[in-house]
Each structure stands twice: as structure tokens, then as C-alpha cells.
Amino acid sequence: MSAVNSPRVTSDERRARFAAVVQRYGVLIALALLVLFGALRYEGFLSPYNVFTVLGYNSMFGLVALGMAFVIMTGGIDLSVGSVAAFASVVGALLSPYGLWPALLGAVAAAALLGLVNGLVIAYLKILPFITTLAMLLAARGLALMLAKDQSVSVDYDHGFTTLGQGNVGGVPFTAILLGVAFAVGMVVLRYTRFGRHVLAIGGNEEASRLMGLPVERTLVTTYVLSGALAGLAGVILASQFGAGQPTEGLGWELTAIAAVVVGGTLLTGGSGSVGSTLVGVLLLGIIFNILNFENGRGTISLSAYWQSVIRGAFLLVVVVLQNQLGRARSATRRD
Amino acid sequence: MARAVFGADDVTGGSLRFRGGEARFHSPRDAIRAGIGFCSEDRKIEGIIPDMSVRENLTLALMPHLARAGIVDTARQNEIVDRFIARLGIKTAGPDQKIRELSGGNQQKVLLARWLCMNPKLLILDEPTRGIDVGAKGEIQALLSELARDGLGVLMISSELEELAEGASRVVVMRDGESVAHLPRESLNQDALMHAMAHGSDAPGGAP
């Protein structure tokens, strides 16, 4: 069926090119516009305090979204990140009397272990990622509550555990630096390593990748371990920032992470994606909340904390619908 | 092309005349309501529902007519299913057998029966004999000829010249979605078909 007359082809092509541009730069433009809006409207929006608060707080979502980006690029999903982070925050708080490093490494390792379970079940038992990680969402929450005896666990303030979440270098919070480093490493890994290429190949076509002899199972397991570890890191930051391991935190984090990844142009079907625009997606959502906070402060609106999850949901809704429409416009030319 | 006629794909241009009137089907449902049946070339992907029984697969399109107030009349359903299994000689352990356990030829017969039980005016068949064993192929070709003689319109898409030369009353050669040649029964043989395919024009001496 290639009998398409020529005038329509060009208009389709123009639409497709437009869609591609919107998809690539749209998020960045939206982010720039929001920052401009905030800078003009609110006093102190661009103050170092506000900028670093936003970065510091969103570093948790950023780290989780980074892991999610790799998982989604393989064509999978990790719904367990929120409760794995909560679990890690409890482990970190329990280990905090031993100092920052033992607590950090212990918590990240424990979270990575949960990611390993996810990966093994998905890669070798061939259970759908969203079912497996939904079960892990439940199990990690259960483990967190068991370890924490159903309440939040205060951290030890005397052995440096809180420096991670509350300390800074010349005003720049550690968490913001950590976020930047993690994304820089993520970009390099995706673009320049064999693992990165395998991730994209598997997401593009798992069967073909297997036939080409790529280590499909090992790569899948690695991405879920990575996602678990990064969620664990986010959990440690959570405990360190708020001074307590919180077994019931992390609700809806997976939504934020998925939305950030998708808004960055990564297809939920896998096979393509960008680490950099995932960060832009995280910041976009973070600044939306920041602006809502400012508006709340000025009294123009009064949104309770409960609106947060509604807004997150609405954000993801807009993003997936938009991506779907743009994707259709782009593929319209290719289909014939 | 066949999919567009049936309303499964969007039409990009041209018009469709069916039973003396302009027709345009927006969905397979429209086409089915107008009395058209369609067997896709890809039996596995667009034809059978593998985990459903022969009975349910056979009456899938007929289902709305087998029901009163949405409730299936199983007695009538069984009667029709038994009749078509016998008439088409479908080899199955019984109507309850899952269709995926049948051979390719028998699956195709069930799909034909799915449309024949609707009493269609026109049956569009896309490569109906591809990938099935020789015995069933012959049976299906004979059945189609018989049906066409009885007044059913059969539009068959095929890349097997022998099948076309023997069975068809008229052949239109298509290339890239455009009709390039038109062969009536009297000038129809494998050589003429080859020639039309190669040169994209009417057979030498053929009717305009």
C-alpha cells in the first residue's frame, strides 16, 4: 500500500519533522519558559537558596528516574522504586550509628539486592516486569515495616550520616552534586559502553538481540540491580535529609520517575531514550511543584499536600497522551 | 487493498461500488453488515483466536445473530457448527477442540465457515491456500469454485498463477496498489498472466 499522492507526503513529513523537534526540544523549552515565568513572578525564585532546595529535594526523584530510564529503555518497568527507597531509608537509619559510609553502602547494597531479585525473576522466570515489580513494591514495603517495627526510625546525628542530605560544598548541596555526577555517568554509560548499547538493543528487539548473541539476561538483571541501587541511594538521601528512616515514604515515586523518563522522550516500549532529557523531565516536574509552592505562599491558591499525587498523575497523563500523539504523527509517514 | 475495501485500513483514494451503489466502509463491522466477508492472508495473526474452540471461532462473526438480548442461543449455535463441520469436511475431534490444535488447512476451513455461515454476498480471500497441505488446498479450491457457481461473489487475492488460471473468471493484476492489467476468462492462462505481470498492460489481443 504505497499509493499515496505526493502533496500529502510532504505535509505528513512536515508534521513528522515538527513532532520530532517538539519531542526533542519541547521539554527543554517548557523548562526554560517555566524558569522565566518563576523568575519574573516570584522574588527569590533564582536565589541560591531556592535553586539548591529544589535541586536537593529533587535529587531523590532524579536518581530514581535515572534507574527507571535504563529499565524502560530495555522495554521493562520498575514499579518498586518507591518502596525500595523506603526500605533503604530504614536500613540506612538503622546503620547510621556506624557512620555515613557503612550506612550508605549497606543500604544501597540491600536495595540492590531487591533489584537483583526483580531482575532474576524477570529475566529467568520470564514474569512480566510490571507484575514482578508490583510484587516487589509490596514485599519491600513489608520488609521496611518489619525492620522499622511499623514506625519511623530516627537516625544517629553524631556520626556524620546527615552530612549527605544536609551538607554542602560552598553552598552547593552534596545531593545536587551527587545528582549531577550520577547523570553524567549515566550519559557516558548509555552512549559509550557496551552495556548501554545492549540496553537499547534489547529494548528494540529482545529476540533479535538474543539471536545476535547479546547477553540479554545478564543485561536485564544489571538494569534492575542498577534501578534498585539508585532507589536505595535515594532512600539514604531521604533518611539523611529528614533525619529518619521512613518505611511508609516513597508513595507515588514510580509515577514521578516514569513521567520524567517519558517526558524526556524515552518510549515506554523501549529501544530508545535519553538520559539527559530524563533529568530535564525531573526538573520540570520539580519546578512545577516549586511554582505551586510559591503560589501557595502568595495565597493565590491553596493546595493541600494531597494535591501532589493528583498533579503527578495529571502530569503523567498529559505526558503519555502527548507522546502518543507525537509518536503517531511521526510514524504516519513511515507506515506506508 | 483488500483491507481497505473491508474497512480495516483507511482508504487513501478512489471509490468503491458494491451491489449497484457507492459504498464506503469505516470498519469491518460496516462491511460485514453489508454482506462482505474477509479472510486475511495471515491466518495466525488476523484469523484464528487460538485459545477459543472451533465452535466459537466458527461463529465469531455470526455471534450477534445467534443471540437474543445478548444471550447466546447455544442450540442454534451447535446446529450451525455441526452443519458446517460436516459440509466443509473439517477434521476435528469435536466443536470443543481448541482451534490451534487443528492443522493449517482445517483452521482455514473453519475461517471460511466463519464467513459462509453469514450468507455473504461477497467473500474476499487473501491468499487462502498459502501454507496449507495439498489435500486441503484442493478441497478449498473446489469449494470456492462451487460457491462461486452458486452465486457467491469471490474476490481472491493470490500469487499462485495456477490457482488463478484455473479457478478465476476474471483477473486484475495489481502492482503497488494500482491495477495494471485486466484479464477476462477467455484470455486467461498462465502465460497471459506472466505477460501481464511483466509488462503491466492488458494481454496481447485482450479486451480493452
Place this chain on the structure above:
Amino acid sequence: MTRPEGTPTPATGAPAVTPARRAARRSPFGTLLGPLVALALLLVFNAVFTPNFLTVQTLNVNLTQVATIVIVAVGMTLVIATGGIDLSVGALMAISGAIAPMLFLHPPLGSPALGVTLAFILPVLAAGAFGLFNGTLVTRFGIQPFIATLILFIAGRGIAQVFTNGQLQTFNNAAFQYVGLGRPLGIPFQVILMVLVVALFAWIMARTVFGRQVLAVGGNEAAARLAGIPTSRVKLAVYGISGLLAGLAGLIVISINSSSDANQVGLNMELDAIAAVAVGGTALTGGRATVVGTLVGALIIQLIRYSLLARGVPDSAALVVKAVIILVAVYIQRARR
């Protein structure tokens, strides 16, 4: 296809099926055998090892607790049969549970009777409407079901919290709470509801055109469309039904509790429901459904939970056990194919 273990798989295309095997295939026990055996073993285990297990009271406790799971899981069975999933059921229960008390605590026109009547109808319809929203995302926008319903999974509970401003609503309204506390002939009312829902949908799946359309859409959507089945409408309908049933379950839960807490109503229900469906023998890949199996699956999960609680295992550990059960059930489903 599921068949009793030990029955060899017939070679494809070989029509030589013995009458005995055909009988096994036709009998509903062909699919239900595994789950029923598991249920029987659990019953025997508890009868022997759990004190006071064989009492009417224990039976009632278990049945009342399982009723909401079953009602939600029946809707989930239909959604899964079309090849989809509904993660939003728990959140929709919370929405329904948040709306109902507003209606009977502040009855419109000052009429308590009208308030209670509306409290039965509007919340369920609201949940059904949210279900249609899920269905629209899936059919109209082509979004994968688990992403489409993930949106309300999180945002839905947020909506319920916004409705109630996160406050616990407590009440005491005998007329409304009959749905959770009524005992006609000594049988808990929600258990009667559960049986009715199971019977109705088992009948729909077995006897109606809609039932076959659901299975056809899940079995092979492209083929179903070419056979004239309105695939989008069927999918829209199952998400709507799932929403309605979740709304009904929300009413039952708040009636039992005499309070509505948007943070708690229906929490983790999506997992319970998916687990019940999977344990009951419905494949998560779609195209097959057994409503009665889902009932059995929910009973199994309930009995496991009861056995754990009766032994003093804390709730948090029960979560881990439940996660394992889900994975095992789904794995067995996969292995059988």
C-alpha cells in the same frame, strides 16, 4: 490452555483426541483442579492445626474479609481476559468510599432516605466513570493498560484525599451500613453480594455475546476486529465494569469500618485482586477467564493470610508472603501454557 498435570500435550494438528481427554477439557474442573486442590489442602491444614477453625464464626470472618477482594477481582478477571490490567481499583474504592459519607452525612434536600439512596448509587457510578476514563486512555489513546491505570492508581487516591481533605470520616448509619454489617438469615450481606456478583459474571462469560467478545479480544484482537467485534467498546466496557465493582467494594469496606479513610480504603487491593485472578487460573496474557476460579483464588489467598495471622505473623511479613504468592501463581500460569 490448562489441563490436569500429567496429561500429555497433543501434537498440533493431530485431531486424535480420546473421548476421556475431551471430557476433561470440557469439565470446568479441568482448569479449576489445581486451585481447588490447593484450597482443600489449606482447609485441611487449618482444620487440623488452627484452633477454633471449624466454627461458623471463623467461616463468617473469612467470608466477610474475602467478599470485597472477590468483588473487585471479578472485574479484574474481565479486564485481564481482554489482555489488560487495572491497577486503579484500590484508588477507585477510596474515591467511592470518600464520596458516600458526604451524601448520607449531609443529605441533599435534608432527606436522609434520599441521602442513603444516593450514597449507594453515586459513588459507584463515579468509580465506574473513572473506570471508563481508564478505558478511554487504553482504547482511544492506545496507552498500555498498566500505564493508563497507574495514573489513577496514584492520582485516584489523591483525589479521594482532596475530597475529604485527608480527614477520617466516621459515621453511624444503620441503613447505609447494611451493605457491610447486615445479616439476613445470619449470612453477612456482603457475602450475598459476592455470590451474586460471581454468579452474574460467570453467567455473562459463559452465555452472552459480550462474554465471548471479551475472550475474543483478549485472544486475538486483530482477528476479533476483522470478525466485526467492536473491540474498543468491549475494552471500554470491561474497565467500566471494573470501576463499578471497585466502587461497590469501597462502600462495603467503609460500612464495615464505620469510617472512611482515603489513605487506607482499598490499599493494595489491586495486588490482592491480581493475585486472586492469577491463583484462580486466569492467564495474565488474556483470552481466557474463569470467574469461579477467581473466587477460589481469592479464598486461597484469604486462607493463607488467616493462617499467618492465626499464628501471630505480623501484617508486614504477610505483605512479603503475599508478594511471593503472586509471583508463584503467575509463574505457574506461565509454565502451564
